[in-house]
Amino acid sequence: MPASISVSSLTWSTPDGRAVLSGLDLSFPPVRTGIVGRNGSGKTTLLRLLAGDLAPNAGTVTRNATISTLRQVVARSPAETLAQALGLAEPLALLRRAQQGVATEDDLAAADWTLESRFEAALSAAGLYATAETQVATLSGGQQTRAGLAAAILADPDFLLLDEPTNNLDAEGRAALATFLASWRKGAIVVSHDRALLEGMDAIVELTSLGATRYGGPYSHYRERKALELAAAEAARDHAEQALREVRNGAQTVRERKDRRDGAGVRKARRGDMPRILIGARRQRAENTTGQNARQAERLETEASGQLAQARARLEVIEPLVVDVSPTGLAPARMVLQLSTVTAGHGDAAPVLVGIDLTITGPERVAVTGPNGVGKSTLLALIRGTLPPRSGSVRVSVPLAVLDQHASLLNPAESVVANLRRLKPGLDENAARAALARLRFRTSGADQPAGTLSGGQAMRAALACVLADTPPPLLLLDEPTNHLDLDAIAAIEAGLAAYDGALIVVSHDEAFLQAIGVTRRIALTAPA
Structure with a gap:
């Protein structure tokens, strides 16, 4: 029998009861299969x-x-x-x-x-x-x-x-x-x-x-297939919405015509030129017609509403993702960072950075590039102060925040909203929840423990914690697009493009670097 993996009626929820996968039926033959989906889809x-x-x-x-x-x-x-x-x-x-x-x-x-x-x-x-x-x-x-x-x-x-x-x-x-x-x-x-x-x-x-x-x-x-299916589903929804409008408009037209006829009959009866027995027969017929029209209208509206519900059920409801960034007030001539003849490494191993000089002034956008192992993350550790240099000096003149691929600024035991309020104590509960809602953390989503978030969700939560209220004048970004779906990357690109502070970015995502408007590149190489 060929190798295979399959799941049947697979269901899994987080410990707090939030459904992640529900009733999934899938089979995987021995081929190369890619799994795609938005952050948090499971x-x-x-x-x-x-x-x-x-x-x-x-x-x-x-x-x-x-x-x-x-x-x-x-x-x-x-x-x-x-x-x-x-x-x-x-x-x-x-x-x-x-x-x-x-x-x-x-x-x-x-x-x-x-x-x-x-x-x-x-x-x-x-x-x-x-x-x-x-x-x-x-x-x-x-x-x-x-x-x-x-x-x-x-x-x-x-x-x-x-x-x-x-x-x-x-x-x-x-x-x-x-x-x-x-x-x-x-x-x-x-x-x-x-x-x-x-x-x-x-x-x-x-x-x-x-x-x-x-x-x-x-x-x-x-x-290509997804685009065709989406277009067909949207067309079916639009058609069902139009059909429902026509049914409701038709029912309204029937009611208005009947009301006009009934009004004319009442006026004629008041003039006394209609026999009493005929008045009673017309009243009975009008009541019967009203009931028939109401039942017919209700049946047609129920059918049209059902068709619309089916059409809408084929379309995924996606909440918009918005990254708002307030001004930092960083002056163009302000000294942000200065590294002078820095040599650094980890433990007793040979240094990975030797004689590094780097000065950043004002809202520069600096990309740190180079192959794996040349010291990109080591450079960020020096700037953030978690790694002391072996020689040389590191001077950071403005407040900074770090957004790394592990979202390490989050306390996994705290909820998303508690993390934000810990890191931004100036925000009250309502302001914190409003900031999180713009990044798709609404109601119960903001109350999730950070440790239960997917990689992409954790990155969005960390981004909210960094950029909410007034962001710092210097941001260090270490592979920020890791784990993020394409919509989230686009929203973050838009947010960072509006950020007026200084950026130091480590990323292998060239499209991302171009989108955020990098103004300078530092290409690290392995020490000779």
């Missing part, structure tokens, strides 16, 4: 249910396949090696003992003689230039993502489950991942907003508030 939840990391509230998940998931590889101790983090230290040590001629018979019986070559091939497929002895703490976020991909590949599963795999990856890493997936001949289920990656999918599954719909791949085909 994409990551579905992936975790498929992997067995979550248990459904109702329904079943059937796995006729081996599964490997992409997990971020993070060091548990400063000196932990890649082999240790991936659980390969002992099997690789056993092979070294065998090569040195000191292995026991039990060692030789347990040895996986292909492990070294498969490990090297997995690292190569993931585009990671590292060895088993590389310390995980020296890897950038993008390199750690590649390490996680290498681990998933090494398992050689029937299905790969990848959640936003291009997050943190530079152009080379994204190209390596796309090349690998193009050659993958088993199943892959990929949650992503990366249109280039999705273009290589064999099928697309869209999650919406209406459920799940499967389309043939690639992504461009899905978009």
